Amino acid sequence: MMMQDDKVIVCEKLTKRFGDFIATNEISFEVHKGEIFGFLGANGAGKTTAMRMLCGLSSPSSGKATIAGYDVYTQTEQIKKNIGYMSQKFSLYENLTVRENIEFFGGIYGLSDQKIKSKTEELLQVLGLKSEANKLVASLPLGWKQKLSFSVAVLHEPKIVFLDEPTGGVDPVTRRQFWDLIYEASDRGITVFVTTHYMDEAEYCNRISIMVDGKMEVLDTPANLKNRFHVRSMDEVFYQLARGAKRGD
Amino acid sequence: MKQFLAFVTKEFYHVLRDQRTLLILFGMPVAQILIFGFALTNEVKDSEILVVDYAKDNASQELLTKIGSSRYFKIRQAALNHKEILSTFRQGKIKAVVVFPVNFNEDLLHHNKAQIQVIADATDVNTANMITNYLSSIIMDYQNQVNKTLKMPYRITPEVRMLYNPQLKGAHGFVPGVMALVLMLVSVMMTAISIVREKETGTMEILLVSPFKPVLVIFAKAFPYLALSLVNVVAILLLSVFVLDLPVKGSVPLLFAESTLFIITCLALGIFISIKTETQQIAMLISLMGMLLPTMMFSGFLFPIENMPVPLQIISNIVPSKWFYIIVKSIMIKGLGISMLWKETLILLGMTVFLLMVSLKSFKIRLQ
Numbered sequence: 001m002m003m004q005d006d007k008v009i010v011c012e013k014l015t016k017r018f019g020d021f022i023a024t025n026e027i028s029f030e031v032h033k034g035e036i037f038g039f040l041g042a043n044g045a046g047k048t049t050a051m052r053m054l055c056g057l058s059s060p061s062s063g064k065a066t067i068a069g070y071d072v073y074t075q076t077e078q079i080k081k082n083i084g085y086m087s088q089k090f091s092l093y094e095n096l097t098v099r100e101n102i103e104f105f106g107g108i109y110g111l112s113d114q115k116i117k118s119k120t121e122e123l124l125q126v127l128g129l130k131s132e133a134n135k136l137v138a139s140l141p142l143g144w145k146q147k148l149s150f151s152v153a154v155l156h157e158p159k160i161v162f163l164d165e166p167t168g169g170v171d172p173v174t175r176r177q178f179w180d181l182i183y184e185a186s187d188r189g190i191t192v193f194v195t196t197h198y199m200d201e202a203e204y205c206n207r208i209s210i211m212v213d214g215k216m217e218v219l220d221t222p223a224n225l226k227n228r229f230h231v232r233s234m235d236e237v238f239y240q241l242a243r244g245a246k247r248g249d
Numbered sequence: 250m251k252q253f254l255a256f257v258t259k260e261f262y263h264v265l266r267d268q269r270t271l272l273i274l275f276g277m278p279v280a281q282i283l284i285f286g287f288a289l290t291n292e293v294k295d296s297e298i299l300v301v302d303y304a305k306d307n308a309s310q311e312l313l314t315k316i317g318s319s320r321y322f323k324i325r326q327a328a329l330n331h332k333e334i335l336s337t338f339r340q341g342k343i344k345a346v347v348v349f350p351v352n353f354n355e356d357l358l359h360h361n362k363a364q365i366q367v368i369a370d371a372t373d374v375n376t377a378n379m380i381t382n383y384l385s386s387i388i389m390d391y392q393n394q395v396n397k398t399l400k401m402p403y404r405i406t407p408e409v410r411m412l413y414n415p416q417l418k419g420a421h422g423f424v425p426g427v428m429a430l431v432l433m434l435v436s437v438m439m440t441a442i443s444i445v446r447e448k449e450t451g452t453m454e455i456l457l458v459s460p461f462k463p464v465l466v467i468f469a470k471a472f473p474y475l476a477l478s479l480v481n482v483v484a485i486l487l488l489s490v491f492v493l494d495l496p497v498k499g500s501v502p503l504l505f506a507e508s509t510l511f512i513i514t515c516l517a518l519g520i521f522i523s524i525k526t527e528t529q530q531i532a533m534l535i536s537l538m539g540m541l542l543p544t545m546m547f548s549g550f551l552f553p554i555e556n557m558p559v560p561l562q563i564i565s566n567i568v569p570s571k572w573f574y575i576i577v578k579s580i581m582i583k584g585l586g587i588s589m590l591w592k593e594t595l596i597l598l599g600m601t602v603f604l605l606m607v608s609l610k611s612f613k614i615r616l617q
Contacts, residue, residue: 055458077460085458089451095266096259107255108461162458 006033008160008191009054014063016049023049025214026063033159036182036192038202038222041211042242047195048164050211054193055162056080068159081109084153084190088165091149094138098129101137102152109156123151143174147181154185161185163194167201179204199234210238212245252461256469263443264473270439278431278481282488285423296344296380297323299337304353308363312391316347321383338370345369345380357395424489425577426550428508429570431485432478433544436512438536440474440519445532448523467612471516478512479505489581498584504577507590510597511573515540517604518569524611544570572597 009031016024024046031037041047052058054067056076065071070078085091092101102123106116124130127147137145146166154161163182167175175198182192182204194205202208202222209219218225218241222234229237264270300316302309317324329337334346348366350356356363367384371377444467447453456466482505489495497504518540526532545551547565554565565571572593579585587594 057454057457080458080460083458085455087451087454089454091451091455093259093263093452094450096262100259100262104255104259105459107258108252108456108459110252110460 007031008033008068009037009193010064010066011054012064014050014053014065015061016046016053016058017061022214024053024060027211027216028063029209029216029219031160031191031193033191034186034189036186036194036204036206038205038208039193039195039211040197040202040208040238041195042245042247044247045211045242045245046214047211051162051164051193051195055083055085082159084156084158084161086149086153086161086163086166088168090142090145092137092145092152095136097134097136098124098140098148099133101148102155105152105155111156119155123148123155127151143170143177146170146174147178150178150181150185154190157188158190160191160193163192165195165197167196167198172200175201199238202234202238208234210241212241213247217241253465253469256461256466257472260443260470260473264477273439274435274477274481275484277434278427278485279488281427281431282424282485282492285427286488286493294321295323296321296376297325297342298345298347298380298384299329299334299343300324300326301329301334301346301348302326303328303351304349306352306354308354308357308395309349312349312365312388315391316384316387319383319387321380334368338368341370343370344376345384347384422578423550424485424493424495425574425581426548428482428485428577429511429548429550429574430541430544431481432508432512432573433515433540433570434536435478435481436474436515437519437522437540438533439477440471440516441522441526441532441536442529443474444470444520444523445526445529448527449529463612464609467520467609471520474519475509475512475516478515479509482508495581497581499580500586503587504580507573507576507580507594507597510594510601511569511576514569514573514597514601514604517601517608521604521608521611524608543568547571548574550574569597569600572600 007030009029011030012028013026014024014028015022015026027050039047039051049058053060053072054065056067056072056079059073059076067079068082070082072079093104096104099120102120103116106119111119124133127144129144129148132140132144137148140148150161150163150166153163167178170178179201182194186192194201196202205222207219207221208225209216211217218228218237220228225237226232226234229240231237231240264274298316300313302313313324316322325343334348337343338346346366346368348368350364350366353363353365365388367381369377369381444453447456447470453466457463486497486501486504490497519536522532522535522539526535547554547561547568548570549565550570554562554571557565576590576593576597579590
C-alpha cells in the first residue's frame with residue numbers, strides 16, 4: 001500500500017504518433033517520490049516527445065499517464081502547478097538581473113510576495129550569489145547560470161522537476177556541483193526526472209531507462225544494468241543498446 | 250492578475266534595457282516627424298528666381314513687388330541676355346527666370362496684351378509645375394487688379410479655396426501617415442520579435458510549462474507594446490501641434506480610441522507573425538516587407554490611391570493602415586466625428602477581430 005501512494009509518475013503504454021511516424025512507442029514505467037530517474041537515449045530516440053507529454057505540453061496519441069496523480073489528458077493545469085522544468089537551452093532571461101529572474105518566476109507560479117522575498121534571500125545565500133544579486137544574468141558564468149536555473153525551476157517546491165539535458169557544455173567539476181543541488185532537492189522529496197548525454201551523470205541516477213527508436217529498451221539501476229550487459233561502465237551499456245538504433249539525427 | 254503583473258513588469262525590463270529597442274521606439278517617431286516636416290517637404294518655399302527686367306516701367310515694377318512679397322519666392326535681379334540665362338540655370342542656383350520684355354507697360358496699354366516669359370528648370374517636374382502655377386496665379390491676380398479699371402463684358406474668375414488646409418501645408422497629409430507607419434512598426438515588428446525571441450532562447454517552453462495560461466503569455470507580451478504605442482501617439486501629436494503647428498481639429502479622445510483600435514489590429518498581426526515564424530530575423534523581414542511596405546504604398550499617404558490601377562485599389566482595401574490613415578486624417582484635419590467615420594471604424598474592428606481569432610487559433614494548433 002505504501003508503494004502505491006509513493007508513485008509520482010505512472011505511464012502505461014504511452015504513445016505519440018505524428019502521422020505515420022511513431023515518436024514514442026508504448027512506453028510504460030513508474031517513478032517514485034524523491035527518486036532521481038535518468039531518461040537516456042540517442043538523439044531522435046523520442047525522449048523529448050515523451051517528456052513533453054509528461055509536462056502537459058503535448059497530448060498523447062494513446063496510452064495512460066498520471067503525473068503527481070493528475071491525468072495528462074485532462075488535468076494539465078494541475079500538472080503544471082506541480083512540476084518544475086529546466087530545458088537544454090538555458091532557461092533564464094539574460095537581460096534581467098538574478099533577483100529579477102527569481103522574482104519573475106516566483107510571480108508567474110503565483111507565490112505570495114512574502115514567499116518570493118524569503119525564497120529569494122534563501123536562494124542567494126545557498127548559491128553564494130548575494131553579491132551578484134543585482135547583476136544581469138548574462139554576466140554570470142555558465143555553470144552558475146545553470147545552478148540558478150535549476151534553483152528557479154524548484155522555487156515553487158514542485159513534486160517533480162523535469163531536467164532536459166541540464167548540464168550541456170560545462171566541465172565535470174561544475175557538473176558535480178550541479179548534481180549536489182539535485183541530491184539536495186531529492187532529499188527534500190522532489191522527484192527528479194533527468195535526460196542527459198553524459199554517462200558520468202547517468203551513474204548518479206537511482207534508476208535509468210534507455211530509449212531506442214521510440215521504445216524503452218531497459219529500465220534498472222546503473223549497477224544492475226552493468227551486470228546484465230557484462231560491462232564496466234554505463235558508456236558501454238548505452239553503446240550496445242544505441243548501436244542497434246535505426247533512427248538518428 | 251498578480252501573475253500577469255509580474256509578466257508585464259518583466260516585459261518592461263526587457264524593453265527599457267535594450268537600447269536598440271528604445272531607439273526604435275522613441276527615436277523613430279521624432280525623427281520621422283522632423284524629416285517629413287522639414288526635410289522632405291513638397292511645398293515650394295523661398296525658391297530663388299531670377300528676374301530679367303528689360304522694361305523697367307510702372308507695370309513691371311508693380312508686378313515684381315507682388316511676386317517678391319509672396320513667401321514662395323526670393324528674387325534676384327540682373328540684366329542678362331539669353332545665353333547668360335541658360336548658364337545660370339546650369340549652375341543650379343535658380344529655379345525659374347521671369348523675363349519682362351521692353352515696352353511691357355506700353356504694350357499693355359496700347360495693344361491690350363503683353364507677354365512675360367517664364368522659364369522654369371524642369372529637371373524636377375513637380376517643383377517646376379508648382380512654381381509656374383504660383384507665378385501664373387500671381388500674374389493673373391495682377392491682371393485682374395489692372396482690369397478693374399477697364400470695361401470688359403464677361404469675365405469668369407474661379408475663386409479657389411483650399412478647404413481644410415488653406416495654406417497648403419504638407420504636414421497635413423504626412424502626420425497621419427507617420428502615425429500609421431510608426432504604430433505599424435512598433436506594434437507589429439516589436440511584438441513579433443519579442444515573442445519569437447522567447448522561442449529562440451528557449452524561455453517560451455519554460456513559460457508554457459508554467460501554470461501561466463498560454464493565451465495570457467501572448468497577451469502579457471503584447472500589453473507593454475500597446476502602452477508604448479500609445480505613448481508614441483502622444484509624442485507624435487505633441488510634435489505635430491507644437492513643432493509643426495498642426496492642431497487636432499476633431500475630438501482627441503476619439504483619436505485615441507481609434508488609435509488604440511489600430512494598435513490592437515497591429516498587435517494581432519504581430520502575434521500572428523510570431524506564431525508562424527521561428528527566428529527573429531525572419532519575423533523582422535516579414536514585418537518589414539509584409540506590413541511596412543504596404544503601409545507606405547497603399548495607405549494613400551505617399552501615393553494617392555485614386556490614381557492607382559483598379560486591381561491595386563482593390564488590394565489597398567485589405568491594408569489596415571489605409572483605413573486608419575483615412576480616420577486620422579478626417580479627425581485631425583477635417584474635425585469629423587464618429588458619425589462620419591463609423592464605416593471605416595467598423596472595417597478596422599472587423600479586421601482586428603478576424604486577425605485575433607486567426608492568431609489565437611493557430612497558437613492553439615501549435616501547442617498540440
